[in-house]
Amino acid sequence: MVPRYARPAMSAIWEPEARFRIWFEIEAHATEKLGELGVVPKSAAKALWDWWATEPEIDVPAIDAIEAVTKHDVIAFLTWVAEQVGDEARFMHQGMTSSDVLDTTLAVQLARSADILLEDLDLLLAAIKRRAEEHKYTPTIGRSHGIHAEPVTFGLKLAQAYAEFDRCKTRLIAARKEIATCAISGAVGTFANIDPSVEAHVADKLGLEIEPISTQVIPRDRHAMFFSVLAVIAGSIERVAVEVRHLQRTEVLEAEEYFSPGQKGSSAMPHKRNPILTENLTGQARMIRGYAMPALENVALWHERDISHSSVERFIGPDATITLDFALGRLTGVIDKLLIYPERMQRNMDRMGGLIHSQRVLLALTQAGVSREDAYRLVQRNAMKVWESDGAMSLLDLLKADSEVTAALSDAEIEAKFDLDYHYKQVDHIFDRVFG
Amino acid sequence: MVPRYARPAMSAIWEPEARFRIWFEIEAHATEKLGELGVVPKSAAKALWDWWATEPEIDVPAIDAIEAVTKHDVIAFLTWVAEQVGDEARFMHQGMTSSDVLDTTLAVQLARSADILLEDLDLLLAAIKRRAEEHKYTPTIGRSHGIHAEPVTFGLKLAQAYAEFDRCKTRLIAARKEIATCAISGAVGTFANIDPSVEAHVADKLGLEIEPISTQVIPRDRHAMFFSVLAVIAGSIERVAVEVRHLQRTEVLEAEEYFSPGQKGSSAMPHKRNPILTENLTGQARMIRGYAMPALENVALWHERDISHSSVERFIGPDATITLDFALGRLTGVIDKLLIYPERMQRNMDRMGGLIHSQRVLLALTQAGVSREDAYRLVQRNAMKVWESDGAMSLLDLLKADSEVTAALSDAEIEAKFDLDYHYKQVDHIFDRVFG
Amino acid sequence: MVPRYARPAMSAIWEPEARFRIWFEIEAHATEKLGELGVVPKSAAKALWDWWATEPEIDVPAIDAIEAVTKHDVIAFLTWVAEQVGDEARFMHQGMTSSDVLDTTLAVQLARSADILLEDLDLLLAAIKRRAEEHKYTPTIGRSHGIHAEPVTFGLKLAQAYAEFDRCKTRLIAARKEIATCAISGAVGTFANIDPSVEAHVADKLGLEIEPISTQVIPRDRHAMFFSVLAVIAGSIERVAVEVRHLQRTEVLEAEEYFSPGQKGSSAMPHKRNPILTENLTGQARMIRGYAMPALENVALWHERDISHSSVERFIGPDATITLDFALGRLTGVIDKLLIYPERMQRNMDRMGGLIHSQRVLLALTQAGVSREDAYRLVQRNAMKVWESDGAMSLLDLLKADSEVTAALSDAEIEAKFDLDYHYKQVDHIFDRVFG
């Protein structure tokens, strides 16, 4: 976790204290149910909750100090709680194993993280939608391979991003559902020393589903899926980030990250205004993507579990969620305040001497009876002249001067193919598809 | 693709001829609809389908030869078809762009691949279920950290695998749904030169959904998700593979891959019977996992598309699906024919001098009023003696000779804690959860 | 391996027949030495070499058929050779284990691959150097963040690539050295049944070093390093590919991939000339990078070896080397034939109204006694006006009209800072550093 790429709400989920609070709640809820079942005295849970009601501080250093001896974090925590609560605390954790606590806690943390990320996505989607509607009919050139292709609108670009993040939201909802399970099944998942109703009780209290079958741990394919979905979302962030970076290039400059008063683009060159936020997002996407690999390697634990996943999750649990939360927030800000330059878009579109209309002429020629191959050849030979003139020549003029072309199409027919509005007749239909 | 890790049905999807057949169908269906719309003569589609009805061979080398000149695969194909069909063929591809064909084809290929993989999963699930029921109550030791923990049954191990692959199936169904979209939206996705109804028509004929908004291409977050799901499935394969490899270790030998007559385990050592199938699967899992990374990097294409994704997909499209198909088939065979040795399982379980019952004594002591910390200390000090004797000593005997223990528990109470059946009372409940 | 991304010389290394030929040579050389040592009759090696001298064809399907029964590739091969050579063949492989043959063969294949890749790098370096010298003083704008920064030359861009690939060459030489070891140490690396002098003999004959200590296999950290180096080289290819893609963008168009007669850029848009070769290289770089991950996972084999690395290497051995060979060749072609447009470079550089000289004015102001912060503010406020005018305004004019600036610098002093040649005084020095 890099502090400058962290926001408080998400970071709080991963603080030691937050983790210990969830541990306590799991233990107390379980003890409660064990009391109902008559396995432990009912007074045990009461003692725990009574102490909890005093809103005690969690003394993290004290717990750490115990762990330094026991080399076991859950035992250290139980020992510390017992010191606070007294004798009744010995009934805690009856029939449970550490992983019951640890894995269920991780489920809570990841589910809460997912909730924040889902809110982030909603804010991002709202920002994209607002700007998409604003620029629904702002003409801009569509580019394939970085080369001018045919006209689109800036709203369409944003609608594409909207549809993509909407899919990401669906994926994250599914991934959240997968990860939000509770396992209280004992040392090897047999419920030998703990009744399944305890698991059901704790799951219910924490808003989780029960894990149908656990070993000692919740199976790590769930986590692999979760972090893979974060990686996919990161890929979508990168896509928009790269788009903005392209649009802000000096020669393009169709859009620009907001540049605040007092901001300096370069220590050496006072003229610089760089797309640093989206470059930064590109790098963060690389990291979040990278975190999926160890999550995938974590699946194949040995037998009923080994603990190799744990160190991985101490990194990627916070790092992937905190960084993605930050990145989504940053991207939302970028979209929200993006400086958009329609005039420059128009000027760029105009600079190719009408090449962007080549397909329509091609189609018109084939419609007029020219073979596809000949039509292609005719348009291409004129287009290449314009290309090599860097837009100084006009495709329209050249076509009208090409006797093979004019043998098939009249001047008026050719001219009619150089109409921008023609390209926008389905924009409304596409917006309906995307925004419903 | 490595031929020895390929099966015919899946490989066939990725043959050049299969690809060209899908290309043709897309073009012909589109031409059909264009005919209905009056954009091209109705005779055009008829000419195409009439030729198709002759069941023509696809002359792959001829198409390749054209591509060598045009450096464009779709144009090469269209040119070749035009040579076969004649003049009417010039109406093909009207208003479409290559990616309309290529991306929709990839969608068909990936959807068909997913269908095979789903069948593979069904066969695997059936094999696992059969063996799970067979060994529902076969006692075996549960291990955490590779160390004996507490008893489970071999059926539970398999039930865990069943639940995991069942989740994988759910994920793959979702991923298939995501990937199965059709885009016929023209050069930059605006439908400028092609009516959206063509897309709807082709989608319907090919069993796909329409892509709500495409640029020039179907957005690659869909593919990133698809290949990530394959990577997760590979992780689950690896988990079972690693389990079998452990079980076949000389010192464990609780299960073994089928060893066929005539098979040789080693060129040098005639005594060897090695878990080579599951080791092989472990390596294949690494490959399939690795293929997710370039798929994730493919998301951030430039503007309305660049073609960097294409070379990646020429590798991972076939390699990931063919290898996963093979791996699922191989794993099914391993499970199906797995040699399972219950006596050895029992013998291994017995070798630790009763240590595997330590928790129950711990719990009994706390129930009897000993503090958790003291109870732990009492059991641990006796357990460590057994551990260090490598199972030569008996935990039961030592406990009965420990006056601090006997102060809290009678001999009969201690003995009652060394009961294997106690651990299996919830097996039926867990099977109900998993197999419904 | 994708056939269209494969060249014959590299592919040949990975053909089954080539592999079997190396197997034979290892066995025959070893048998020869064993004969000298008196372990087997000297006639055994003679029989093998005599047969070999007949230039026999390797009957791959026959060997495969034997493997189908034995499920062991080396045994299948030995059996087939024995069928050809007769009785004397039984002395082959004495005291050796399959991995002695397999791993040493892989070493030969990777070393030969590296040799081809080193030749590829030499050709690439030569092409880069030629173009670098050609454009040593061709002015072009240097860009950071995609934004015009300060002038460089096109030769400098290429010199940077030269230095980078030269480092790649050094790395590959080191990686080749690491990978080129021979192990003939028997079943678990103890030389129990084979004298170390056999290993030394075979190593010498094959141009390899001896592996100082093997288990059953050559340790896989060597291979992990090798494939990591290929991944780094792929990254450097990607860097140049991305550069070309940027330079060919419509709005930039300072350089362009060669576009051959008859080539078609798009099936729909006849005007298109796309940087498809470098986009293609970008995708290939993703693959080669991806192959490093399973190679790294291969290191931690179990005990004296497990065979999980083998399936991985059946993929990445050929796939990574063949693809990298192709990519290096393709990049060399791109560089060699790259269309370079100096006029356009100059025009682009001129379009920012002189902003690219902002630093020199900043420095002059501080030299003239203005504080760094004030100087920055003065230049930035004028630069921002030019920026917002999209280069229509002139930085020089604005500065000369800014009384705070002119209080520190005379018009002549300001004008002197707008000199292009000033930036090129160290070009020769840098070329000396790079090209020596």
Added chain:
Amino acid sequence: MVPRYARPAMSAIWEPEARFRIWFEIEAHATEKLGELGVVPKSAAKALWDWWATEPEIDVPAIDAIEAVTKHDVIAFLTWVAEQVGDEARFMHQGMTSSDVLDTTLAVQLARSADILLEDLDLLLAAIKRRAEEHKYTPTIGRSHGIHAEPVTFGLKLAQAYAEFDRCKTRLIAARKEIATCAISGAVGTFANIDPSVEAHVADKLGLEIEPISTQVIPRDRHAMFFSVLAVIAGSIERVAVEVRHLQRTEVLEAEEYFSPGQKGSSAMPHKRNPILTENLTGQARMIRGYAMPALENVALWHERDISHSSVERFIGPDATITLDFALGRLTGVIDKLLIYPERMQRNMDRMGGLIHSQRVLLALTQAGVSREDAYRLVQRNAMKVWESDGAMSLLDLLKADSEVTAALSDAEIEAKFDLDYHYKQVDHIFDRVFG
């Protein structure tokens, strides 16, 4: 970075204050040289060093506050220093660009990290060597595929690890050399506003080499190589970690991590002693391996640089080096205190009924004139009986009762093949190769 996996010396390198200290030194050394060149007053450097001699505290929050406005870290730092030093400070950074400072600083940090890692490797190598010599002739079984193969010694296992980490050291030395370069070449690497001698001066003072050609930044192939080497080292750590985990398995228990007084292996099962340190290392290896991917993606920066690498390096700079330092230290501790059980090794080796001698009988039969195929069949059919008896039968007895075997070999000849010492005659030779 996870605090529990961090050691102070390595962490200190990555503290903000440490970074600022290097920044200052670079700026001050550069100013000094600029003074010598007459570009700035000599008094400027003096003022800087005089202030530095007062051992000022670096006020990190103050610098952060300035950055919050400027959104530029180096400018913020320069501003803060100027506030401390006064007017003379305006000559700092003359002709330099931020990356000159940032990249050279990263080079210093990575070089220092490498120095610590090299010390770590030396300590690890020393520990391995000590234990290797201690157990040079401790018999233990060699295993391939997890199955008993033939005898090795425990010292040989360790010697293998020694050779592997020795290679890792060589790689790290090369990677350190690659990464330790200094670039002070100005905004786009042309030295337009700064003489190359400044770079040479700073490089000399900081113990770096000059970067022969930089753009705005030091090229990232260097960093990709560096982090790839860390990934390879992590793979080697994982290999030893997995070995220890296997050896500690209940059924094997030939070695064990040190288990300290007061340690608890499980909250539920007091009998547990788990290989948690090496499992933990396995997870850490996954992370360090994962960090290589974003480093490789960082190579292809746009044009003369974009800043996407920066966020990646803020993560992996500290995370990869700190975690690897911790992991090497932990592994050294594991090796140092590893509990090694020779009796158990012997007992395990004896449990297979002599199967581990099967190869020697095979060889003896072929030497005695039996064909390789027949010899294999004879030994295998007896070996399989022993295998299926789980070592209850004796291979020696069975062979002596097999008339086809005894037709070729006398009882004494067979018995002679079951000699353990035979396997160790080259141990000394191998140790010589490894330890020299």
